[in-house]
Amino acid sequence: MRVLIAPLLIFSFVTNAAILVSPIFMMQVLDRVVPSGNLNTLFLLLVVALLAIAFNAFVETGRDLSLQRVARWAESICTGPILALPPAQQTDMLGHLGQARGFIAGGSATALLNLFWLPLFIGVLGLIHLSYVVLVATLVATMLGVQHLRDTAIKAPSAQINQLRTQERRWVRLLETLNPLTSPQHLRNNLNTRLQDAVQSRQTYESQSDRPLLGGNGALTGLRMSAQLLAMSIGAYLVSQGKLSAGAMIAASLIAAKTITTIEQALGALRSWPDAKDALTHLQNLAVPQETQMDILELSGALKCERLIYPRGGGAPPRLDRISFELSPGDCLAIIGDAGSGKSTLLQALAGLDPAPIGSVVLDQTDVRHMSATTRRAMIGYLPQMGGLLPGTVAENIAGFDTKMNDKAIIAAAKKAKVHGMISALPQGYQTDIGATPHLLTAGQKQHVALAAAIYCKPKYLFLDEPNALLDKNGERAMCETIADLKDDGVTVVMVLHRAGAIGLADNILVLERGFVSDFGPRAQVLGRQSDGRRLTRMPLRKTSLQDLSDWITGQFTRSNDAEFAAKAAMLGTEMFLAANLNGPQDKPREVEIQFRFLDDRNCELQIVEQGQTSADKLLRQVKSQIECGHEGFEKLGEKAMPLFLASKLAARFEIRNENNLAQFSARIVNDDAPEPEGRPH
Template sequence: MTDALQVLYRIYGRDHVLGMVLLAVISNVLILAPSLHMLQVYNRVLTAFSVETLIYITLLAVFALAVYGLAESIRGRIAQRLATAYSVAVSEPLFDLVTSGGVDPAKSSQLMRDFNAVRTFLASRTFTGLFDLPFVPLFLLFLFLVHWTVGLLTLIGAIFLAALSYMNSSSSAFAQKANRTAENEAQALAQSALARSEDVRSLGLQATLRGWWAQKLVAALNSADDVGRHTSAYYGLSRGVRQGIQVILMGWSAFLVLHGDISGGLIFLATMISSKALGPLEQLISSWDTLTKSTQSFFAVEDALAHHQAAPGQQILPAPAGHLTVSNLVIAADESDKSQKPVLDGVTFEIRPGELISIVGMSGSGKSVLARAIAGAIPVTSGKIALDGAAREQWRPEQWGSAIGYVAQEPNLFPGTVAANIARFKPGVPAQDIYAAGQAAGVHEMILGLSNGYMTVIADGASKLSSGQKKGIALARAFYGQPKVLILDQPTIHLDQIAEAQFVAALAEAKRQGTAIVAISQRGSIVELADRNYAMRDGRLHLLQNRNATTAKPPEPASAVNQTPTAETSSATPRRAGIVNYSVERPQKFVPPTPTAAT
């Protein structure tokens, strides 16, 4: 916990931590007022029968306690402000981290829970109580001044309580770790089921997932029970030890009074001061579970942020023209296992403003991964993605996102209006710009057909919208702001024939206006519009020599990456409903010409 306080002092609230220390000094000094008041009443007032002295020392004690109460109140407010300072300092970089794609979604959720746990702990009474621990030696010194044997007895009790605290920490460490892991697994499964609630209901998975979740929950509860059993046992023992020490101290102090070594008032003073000395140790044992979890959460967030490196050299660059280049792009299937075949293996191509390329391929060949990588949705293992010569890492995320319009194969919409989703939730966007995006994507009439047009409210992940409606809104969002590059992953899927025809016309117009377009689609209407056609196979991109890719079968990979023979077939394979078919029906003959490099 000392390391955590040092980090808090250095980064998140130097003034706040110093204020907490100062107020802890004031509080722990003034809390002696009742003890000193009792001593003076017993030694001075009762022996001298002085009412004036009684009034005087009582007023002083009341004033001291009033200042003590004020200091405690301010200490609580400073703790709340320290929690706020921590939240302000951590929230933005943590949000960037969990949305960057470099962290597993389950771990991202856990990091957000850790962040909330730390914020709550910093504002709690348990945290402020930690600042009372350094004053335990001060109270012990005070008791040694009363009589060395009184101080020694209290010191023995403090050592015993400290030993109990250490034993509590050691014995519950494994259970604490197991509890944290089990709780994370149960929480991750519950969140996954909630995010896919429609699939759960439609597939009848409630009972299965409920049983699975119950198993994980039982594991979490069992580990929590282990932690609670250890903590409760040591807390009960510490309570008994503390009360026993005070009884022994009172008896021993009375013995010293009988022998004339101390005055009678010191009996009560020693008892009260020993309570102040042993109280923080007892509180430490009782709150050990909370303290341990909060400390683990604190360093989990700190370590995650420390290992997250912001993209170097990010700056506001001139508006791009739309020249996109991808060079030797590699995305590993598993970063921890380099022996596995990468999802993308040395993909290289370029596209200039006003060009459209189509990419076809079988499921699992890497098409969608390529689209996500270009859009910036996922990190790359090696290689370079550049816009107008500047690597993606050099662009600010918001500028890259504005320059590229991306439509995922299964797009996600956010809670809010259709207009807000299209405008990417930017404030103050003129309505005409939003309408223009819908018109540019060819989905304006479809959106107007919604219950409230562009002001239709989307909730619960757009669960009440059809797949075609969600796709149309996503297309309008991609066209918003006239991006220089469009990355479209199966853009016509879920669209009916009329909507598809309108979109293809919009795509041709965008191409005419100088937009660079990468379309992952097997629809013949898009393939025929393309300047170049590629086939993705086993993570490699192959340029198809013939302009109309509907009759081409992806060639076998050559030895050089992205340099493979192209296919011209002597007998065309018939198309089905405008869909590119290169694998279901094999061409009668395949004659490889001179290899052509994908450019």
């Protein structure tokens, strides 16, 4: 771009010099042609002036075309590298690109180029008479003062207006996401109220800024319009004193008005220059290591993670701390851990979506950061926690809006994701427009479609972030079948799990705790190390966790003939969970640890542990006393006793203890229909 500065300055000189054609023509006509009546002189002056104007039009067109092409060139060479950046950086960089393009092609660059030739106008005015230089300086100083007062007065209201506009857009987006059929009406009403409050507040600040803004603009317009009148008045005085000709008076008034306009435009461009310069700096520093990225036609599925560290900043512990492990082709890894332990951060780093600054993720001997976008798309599939779909048809979403969609591949991916039947039942099948009917699909169905999109290119690596979080039992079963099929195809699967329904598919388990690996190894060994063979999970102690609890307990039973045993255990776990919830503090968040283990083929043990004390132990003694008395008087014990009563009836042994500031609900379940113990493969 720097090589264009000299030609553009020359173009700018020609266009600025051409502005003097009209004043000089008028001055010559009034001073020479009118007194002498010489038409030949008039004709010659007219021809020269028209030729100069035509040449100026040609040069001005060339200048504007050059700036437009420079802007388009900058956009074309920057768009690709920007789109190759992580999504979190793309929005800012596209904003910088738009700002730079607008500055170059929007007239600000032309105004700055004109500023270099401002001395030309000042010099001409000085040659005519110094009074015009003083007039221009005075008017410019006055206009600068008015602009400063105006900008100072509207600065605070403008900041509030911008903030409120951002809030308005937020409330509008939230309102658009609400389902008109299922969303609570009070939620819609509250959002509408917030939107109306934001609009009213914005209008109040706009009213405050209207007077200084409009008043300042009016004053500037008046000063701009008075420039030529004042110049004409000064000229008339000088003509009457015999110090200036009539032609020079007309020329000086035109040049003075043009000088003030040029200065005003240049000052406006100078105010936007810092932002444009910052945008250009960001674009110049755009790092695109295309030379280190490579296209790879085939990967084996091997994965190696070497000492990944993801700093948090501010002296806080890192999100990921020295994570290292290896997977063989076709392995399935389950990443588990408490909320905030870094599971999603690790998954995104492994998939190359947000690489860790320190350490490396090697996929089949190739660092994921060095893979081209084409390779990542073809070899890596990723399913986020909520597989949001974009406005467009179902087929377009599955194909990732590929310009060369393959119908066979789309249907194959849908069948693999066990969603082909559901899509075929839609009003227009694969051509159903999700944008036109955003609430046609449930969250679970959208998750299945998003899974089909993740496997559309038949990847060798599939990364799933809590894939079963939005699914019911049937949906979770279908997704588990899909994952099992992918494993059979040799796909390496890494999944973050909160619910235990899919953990049986994992060959290995990695346990994260505050960003570091607390355990890693084969599934049976890791689960075996969890509290001496117990299977553990943690979940919030609230009624909304009951489904997760039931799914987790049911997921511990893997044999086909354990259905009744699993149902009995899940029912008992539900009653124990409710008993713990009802017989404890209700004014603060609570969390429990749930432990499960098989004693043999006919017996299993379930325990729920909560920090603190519970009053349920005393109530349980009363319940058991009533049971021994034939249940009479049981209803007098109240609602809190019902779960204790049901748990006592379901369990072979049920007890509650308060020990070491821990409330422990323990039960043993017996499968009466099972044969004699022969050992379990659990």
